[in-house]
Amino acid sequence: MKYQIIVNKASSIAKYVQIAEVIKKDIEAGRLENGSKLPSINEFSRSHIVARDTVEKAYNSLKRTGYIKGVPGKGNFVAKVYQSQKTLKILIILNKLSSFKKEVYEAFLETMGGRAKVDMQIHHYNVSFFKDIIHETEGEYHYYVVMPHFSAGTSEQSYLEVLNSIQNAGLIVLDKKVELANEVVNVYQDFERDIFEALSVEKEILEKYSGITLIFNKLTNHPEEIIEGVRSFCEMQEKEFNVIEDADKVILKKGTAYITLTDDELAMALKKIKGTKHKLGRDIGILSFNETVLKELLGITVVSTDFSAMGRIAAEMILGKSVQSIRNEFRFIKRNSL
Structure with missing residues (x-):
C-alpha cells in the first residue's frame, strides 16, 4: 500500500505525534478505509525517512486509542469501529x-x-x-x-x-x-471556454447586433479569462468588441449587445436604456452573468454556472x-x- 505523510521535522510537535494525528484524521475522514492495512514499521520508516522507534510509538499510540489494531504475523490494520462514529x-x-x-x-x-x-x-x-x-x-x-x-x-x-x-x-x-x-x-x-461556447451555441440571437461590449471592472476581481472568451467569439463572428471598465461611462450604441458581470452594472445599463428611445432586445441587447430571481422577473438573458x-x-x-x-x-x- 502506498501511503504518504508529510512530517514537519522543524515542528515543536514530536514526530510520532504528527504521524499519529495524520493517520487518525485519515481514518476518520475515510481516506484510510475500514480494515485496510498500514505500511509495516520498517516500510514506513524507510519511505518517510524517520526512525523506526518513532513509527512504532505512533502506531502504539493509535492502538491505545482504538484507531488501529495489530494482528500477530500480519501487521497493523484500521479498526472498523472508528469510521462510522467520527464526524x-x-x-x-x-x-x-x-x-x-x-x-x-x-x-x-x-x-x-x-x-x-x-x-x-x-x-x-x-x-x-x-x-x-x-x-x-x-x-x-x-x-x-x-x-x-x-x-x-x-x-x-x-x-x-x-x-x-x-x-x-x-x-x-x-x-x-x-x-x-x-x-x-x-x-x-472554465471561464474562457464557458462564455465562448455559450455565445457560440446561441449565436443566432446575437446576429442582430454588430458589436459586443463587455463591462469589466477589474476592481470586482472577476477572472480575466472572460474577456478572452468574449473576444474569441467576436473575432469568429466578425463583430466589433470593446471592453469598458466603468458602467457609468458607457455610451449606449444601437446595434450593440452589452455583457454585465455585476448587478450594479446591470442596473446602470437598464437605467441608461430607459432614458433613450432604444428598445431592449431589439436595438440594444443585455446579457448578464449569474442567475437570480430578479433577473428572471425582469426578463434578462443570463449565462450562469450551477x-x-x-x-x-x-x-x-x-x-x-x-x-x-x-x-x-x-x-x-x-x-x-x-
Missing part, C-alpha cells in the same frame, strides 16, 4: 460572501447532512489572509474546501504554493481549475471518497433582453 471536520474558505457563494455553501451542507461539522472563513481575495488561515488551522480539519480567487495581479504561484502546502488533509478546489503537485478534487468553471451543483458535487466527492476533476455545468438562459 468529519471541514473548513470552507471562500473569496467573498455573496448570494451565489451562499448557494454553494447551502448545497454542500445539505448534501453532507449531519455527517460533518462545517466551518467557514473568508480570504477577501487576499492571498496573505488565505495563507494565514491555512497555517492557523493546520491539523484541525479533515478537509479544506477552497475557492482560490484572488485580487488582480496576484501571482498564480503564490496561491498554488499555499494549496500545495495542504498535505495532511483532503483538499477540494472549487470554481477555478488548478494543477497541483498531488491529485485533488476540483469542481471548476452554483448549487458545485456545492453538491463537492460534498458527494468527499462522501464517496472520490478524487476527480469536474467541469461544472454552465447554462445560457434565453429571455427578452437579447
Whole structure:
C-alpha cells in the first residue's frame, strides 16, 4: 500500500505525534478505509525517512486509542469501529460572501447532512489572509474546501504554493481549475471556454447586433479569462468588441449587445436604456452573468454556472471518497433582453 505523510521535522510537535494525528484524521475522514492495512514499521520508516522507534510509538499510540489494531504475523490494520462514529471536520474558505457563494455553501451542507461539522472563513481575495488561515488551522480539519480567487495581479504561484502546502488533509478546489503537485478534487468553471461556447451555441440571437461590449471592472476581481472568451467569439463572428471598465461611462450604441458581470452594472445599463428611445432586445441587447430571481422577473438573458451543483458535487466527492476533476455545468438562459 502506498501511503504518504508529510512530517514537519522543524515542528515543536514530536514526530510520532504528527504521524499519529495524520493517520487518525485519515481514518476518520475515510481516506484510510475500514480494515485496510498500514505500511509495516520498517516500510514506513524507510519511505518517510524517520526512525523506526518513532513509527512504532505512533502506531502504539493509535492502538491505545482504538484507531488501529495489530494482528500477530500480519501487521497493523484500521479498526472498523472508528469510521462510522467520527464526524468529519471541514473548513470552507471562500473569496467573498455573496448570494451565489451562499448557494454553494447551502448545497454542500445539505448534501453532507449531519455527517460533518462545517466551518467557514473568508480570504477577501487576499492571498496573505488565505495563507494565514491555512497555517492557523493546520491539523484541525479533515478537509479544506477552497475557492482560490484572488485580487488582480496576484501571482498564480503564490496561491498554488499555499494549496500545495495542504498535505495532511483532503483538499477540494472549487470554481477555478488548478494543477497541483498531488491529485485533488476540483469542481471548476472554465471561464474562457464557458462564455465562448455559450455565445457560440446561441449565436443566432446575437446576429442582430454588430458589436459586443463587455463591462469589466477589474476592481470586482472577476477572472480575466472572460474577456478572452468574449473576444474569441467576436473575432469568429466578425463583430466589433470593446471592453469598458466603468458602467457609468458607457455610451449606449444601437446595434450593440452589452455583457454585465455585476448587478450594479446591470442596473446602470437598464437605467441608461430607459432614458433613450432604444428598445431592449431589439436595438440594444443585455446579457448578464449569474442567475437570480430578479433577473428572471425582469426578463434578462443570463449565462450562469450551477452554483448549487458545485456545492453538491463537492460534498458527494468527499462522501464517496472520490478524487476527480469536474467541469461544472454552465447554462445560457434565453429571455427578452437579447
